[in-house]
Amino acid sequence: xxxxxxxxxxxxxxxxxxxxxxxxxxxxxxxxxxxxxxxxxxxxxxxxxxxxxxxxxxxxxxxxxxxxxxxxxxxxxxxxxxxxxxxxxxxxxxxxxxxxxxxxxxxxxxxxxxxxxxxxxxxxxxxxxxxxxxxxxxxxxxxxxxxxxxxxxxxxxxxxxxxxxxxxxxxxxxxxxxxxxxxxxxxxxxxxxxxxxxxxxxxxxxxxxxxxxxxxxxxxxxxxxxxxxxxxxxxxxxxxxxxxxxxxxxxxxxxxxxxxxxxxxxxxxxxxxxxxxxxxxxxxxxxxxxxxxxxxxxxxxxxxxxxxxxxxxxxxxxxxxxxxxxxxxxxxxxxxxxxxxxxxxxxxxxxxxxxxxxxxxxxxxx
Amino acid sequence: xxxxxxxxxxxxxxxxxxxxxxxxxxxxxxxxxxxxxxxxxxxxxxxxxxxxxxxxxxxxxxxxxxxxxxxxxxxxxxxxxxxxxxxxxxxxxxxxxxxxxxxxxxxxxxxxxxxxxxxxxxxxxxxxxxxxxxxxxxxxxxxxxxxxxxxxxxxxxxxxxxxxxxxxxxxxxxxxxxxxxxxxxxxxxxxxxxxxxxxxxxxxxxxxxxxxxxxxxxxxxxxxxxxxxxxxxxxxxxxxxxxxxxxxxxxxxxxxxxxxxxxxxxxxxxxxxxxxxxxxxxxxxxxxxxxxxxxxxxxx
Numbered sequence: 001x002x003x004x005x006x007x008x009x010x011x012x013x014x015x016x017x018x019x020x021x022x023x024x025x026x027x028x029x030x031x032x033x034x035x036x037x038x039x040x041x042x043x044x045x046x047x048x049x050x051x052x053x054x055x056x057x058x059x060x061x062x063x064x065x066x067x068x069x070x071x072x073x074x075x076x077x078x079x080x081x082x083x084x085x086x087x088x089x090x091x092x093x094x095x096x097x098x099x100x101x102x103x104x105x106x107x108x109x110x111x112x113x114x115x116x117x118x119x120x121x122x123x124x125x126x127x128x129x130x131x132x133x134x135x136x137x138x139x140x141x142x143x144x145x146x147x148x149x150x151x152x153x154x155x156x157x158x159x160x161x162x163x164x165x166x167x168x169x170x171x172x173x174x175x176x177x178x179x180x181x182x183x184x185x186x187x188x189x190x191x192x193x194x195x196x197x198x199x200x201x202x203x204x205x206x207x208x209x210x211x212x213x214x215x216x217x218x219x220x221x222x223x224x225x226x227x228x229x230x231x232x233x234x235x236x237x238x239x240x241x242x243x244x245x246x247x248x249x250x251x252x253x254x255x256x257x258x259x260x261x262x263x264x265x266x267x268x269x270x271x272x273x274x275x276x277x278x279x280x281x282x283x284x285x286x287x288x289x290x291x292x293x294x295x296x297x298x299x300x301x302x303x304x305x306x307x308x309x310x311x312x313x314x315x316x317x318x319x320x321x322x323x324x325x326x327x328x329x330x331x332x333x334x335x336x337x338x339x340x341x342x343x344x345x346x347x348x349x350x351x352x353x354x355x356x357x358x359x360x361x362x363x364x365x366x
Numbered sequence: 367x368x369x370x371x372x373x374x375x376x377x378x379x380x381x382x383x384x385x386x387x388x389x390x391x392x393x394x395x396x397x398x399x400x401x402x403x404x405x406x407x408x409x410x411x412x413x414x415x416x417x418x419x420x421x422x423x424x425x426x427x428x429x430x431x432x433x434x435x436x437x438x439x440x441x442x443x444x445x446x447x448x449x450x451x452x453x454x455x456x457x458x459x460x461x462x463x464x465x466x467x468x469x470x471x472x473x474x475x476x477x478x479x480x481x482x483x484x485x486x487x488x489x490x491x492x493x494x495x496x497x498x499x500x501x502x503x504x505x506x507x508x509x510x511x512x513x514x515x516x517x518x519x520x521x522x523x524x525x526x527x528x529x530x531x532x533x534x535x536x537x538x539x540x541x542x543x544x545x546x547x548x549x550x551x552x553x554x555x556x557x558x559x560x561x562x563x564x565x566x567x568x569x570x571x572x573x574x575x576x577x578x579x580x581x582x583x584x585x586x587x588x589x590x591x592x593x594x595x596x597x598x599x600x601x602x603x604x605x606x607x608x609x610x611x612x613x614x615x616x617x618x619x620x621x622x623x624x625x626x627x628x629x630x631x632x633x634x635x636x637x638x639x640x641x642x643x644x645x646x647x648x649x650x651x652x653x654x655x656x657x658x659x660x661x662x663x664x665x666x
Contacts (some may be wrong), residue, residue, distance in 0.1 A: 013425070024454070036477055037476070037477065038474075079505075086458070087455055094565070136650075136654065140654065140657055140658070141657065142653050142654060142657050143605075143653070145457060146601075146605055146649070146650075146653065147650055147653070149404065149601075150596060150598075150602060150646035150647075150650050151650070152648070153595060153598065153643070153646045154643050154646050154647060157516075157643045158639070158643065159640040160639050161637055161639035161652055164637075165637060187617050210466050218651060265446070280465070283461050283464075285456065286457075286461055287458070287461065287462065287465075290458055304616050323472065323473055323476055325468075325469045325472045325473060326469070326473060328465055328466075328468070328469040329469035329470055330472065330575070331463035331465065332462040332463070332466035332469065333462075333466060335458065335461075335462040336444075336448065336459065336462045336463070336466070337464070339448055339454035339455065339458055339459055340448065340452045340454060345507070364616075
C-alpha cells in the first residue's frame with residue numbers, strides 16, 4: 001500500500017518534471033534563436049511577460065487571446081475524451097464566425113438579444129458542420145481525422161466565397177483588397193470586460209463552459225460513460241451504452257464549441273468577418289487539450305498560458321528586435337518534447353522504488 | 367469553358383501538379399509504413415526554404431535541390447524518431463512540426479537574409495526551361511511536351527523510378543509488404559523498424575524536393591509559409607490512392623489541374639474558391655465510396 005502511494009506520488013512528480021523539462025528545452029531553444037538575432041533573451045522574455053501581465057491593457061489583451069485558446073482546447077478535449085480526433089475545430093470556427101457575422105449585420109434586433117441569437121446560431125452552425133464527419137465516423141467508420149482536416153479547407157474556401165460574392169458589396173475594410181463582410185450592428189457587439197480593451201464577455205463564457213464541462217466529465221455518469229467509450233468502446237457498448245449516439249452527440253457538441261469560438265471572435269473582437277482571419281486557432285486547441293490532458297480546469301490554466309505567450313509575443317516584438325514567431329516555435333517544441341514517451345524513465349523509477357523497498361517481482365510495484 | 371482546356375491552363379496545371387505529385391509520392395511511403403503523416407506540409411516548407419538557401423549560396427539550382435532533399439530528410443528523421451521509437455502520436459507530432467517549420471523558416475529567413483515575410487533575390491537561380499530538340503517539332507503534342515521547366519522533367523524521371531522501384535525491386539516489394547502485412551517482413555528475418563525508417567527518409571527526401579519545386583521552377587523566391595496547404599492536398603492524394611503510385615499520379619494531376627483552372631478563373635473574377643475546394647470534397651466522397659465497397663465485399 002505504501003509502495004502504491006509512493007509510486008503514484010512519484011508519477012505526479014514525474015509528470016511535473018516532464019512538463020518542466022519540455023518547457024525548459026523549448027525556452028532554451030527560443031533563447032538561442034533570440035541570441036542569434038543579436039538580442040538578449042532575458043530582456044526579450046521579460047518584455048514578453050511585462051507585455052502580457054504588466055498593465056491593465058496588457059492583461060486585457062492577454063484575456064482576449066486566452067478566450068479562444070480555452071474554447072478551442074475544450075472543443076478538442078471533448079473529442080479526445082471519447083477517442084475522437086476532431087481536427088476540424090478550425091473549420092467549425094470559420095463557419096460559426098461567418099454565420100454570427102451575417103446574423104450580426106443582416107438581422108435587425110434592437111437589444112442584447114441580438115448578440116445572444118448570433119452566438120447561438122453561430123455555435124449551431126459549427127455543430128452542423130461537424131455533423132458530416134461525425135456521422136461518417138460513428139456510422140461508417142471513416143477516419144474522422146482525414147474528413148475534419150479536409151473540411152477545414154472547404155470551410156476556408158466556402159466562407160471566402162460567400163463573403164466575396166454575397167456579402168462584400170457594402171463592406172468597408174481597413175486593409176485594402178481584404179475580403180470582408182459589413183460591420184455588425186452595435187446591438188450584436190459583446191460587452192467589454194475592461195473597456196476600451198478587447199477582452200470581452202467571451203472570456204466569462206469560456207470559463208463557465210470549462211467549469212460546466214469539468215463537472216460533466218468528473219461528477220456525472222455521462223462523463224464516466226464518455227471516459228469508458230474513450231478507453232474501450234466495445235466494453236461500453238457491451239455495458240448497454242449507445243456508443244454511436246453518444247459519440248455523435250459529443251462530436252457535434254465539440255463542433256458547437258468550435259462554432260461558438262468563431263462567433264465570439266467576430267462579435268467580441270473583429271466585428272466583421274474577414275476571409276482567413278484566424279490563423280491556426282483551431283490547431284492551437286489540439287495542443288492545448290493535449291497539454292492539459294483533456295482536463296477542463298487544466299485547459300483554463302494552459303489557455304491562460306497560451307494567452308500570455310500570444311499577447312506577450314506581440315509586445316516582445318514591439319519592444320525588442322526579436323521576432324514574435326520565436327514564441328510559436330517555443331510552443332511547438334514544448335509539445336514535441338512532451339510527446340516523447342517517458343516509458344523508459346517510468347520503468348526505471350518503478351524499479352528504483354521497488355528496489356528501495358526490497359521488492360523485485362515485476363508488477364508488485366504497481 | 368474553352369479556357370478550361372486552353373494551352374495556358376494546361377501548362378499551369380502541369381507546373382502546379384509537380385509539387386503535389388512529389389509530396390504525395392513521398393507521403394505514400396509513410397502511408398506504407400502505417401504512419402499517418404500530416405507533417406508533409408512542414409517537410410515541403412523546409413525543403414522550399416533550403417532550396418533557396420542552396421541556390422543562393424552555390425549559384426546553382428542543383429545545390430538547392432540537394433539541400434532541399436537533405437532538409438526534408440532531416441525533419442523526417444525527427445518525425446521518425448518521435449513516432450517510431452518514442453511512439454508519439456503522429457497527428458500531434460504533425461501539428462507541432464507544421465507549426466515549428468513555419469516558425470523556423472521565417473526566423474532563418476530573417477537570420478540568413480535579414481528580411482521578413484519574403485525573399486526575392488537575383489542570386490537565387492531557378493532551373494531553366496527546357497526545349498526538347500526533336501519532340502518540339504511534333505504538332506500540338508510538341509507544344510505540350512516541350513518548353514517546361516527542367517523540374518517537370520526531373521519529376522517525370524522520379525515518378526517513373528518510384529514506379530519501377532515499387533513494382534520491380536526487392537526493396538519495393540518489402541515496402542509494399544510493410545503496408546499490407548508488416549509481420550511478413552519479420553517472418554522473413556527483416557527489421558520492420560529499419561524499413562519504417564527507410565520509408566520515412568524517402569518521404570522526407572521527396573517532400574523536400576517538392577518544396578524545392580515551389581521555389582526553383584521559375585519563381586526564384588521564398589515567402590513565409592509558402593507551402594500553404596499543398597501538403598494537405600498531397601495528403602488527400604495519398605489517402606485516395608492507398609499505396610498505388612498510378613492513382614497517386616492521377617489524383618495529383620487532377621488536383622494540380624484544378625488549381626490551374628482556379629487561377630485562370632480568379633483572373634476573370636469568377637468564383638475560383640469553389641474549384642479549389644474540389645480536392646478536399648473529392649477525397650471525402652471517395653473515402654466514403656471506398657469504405658462502402660470494402661464493407662460490401664466483406665458482407666457478400
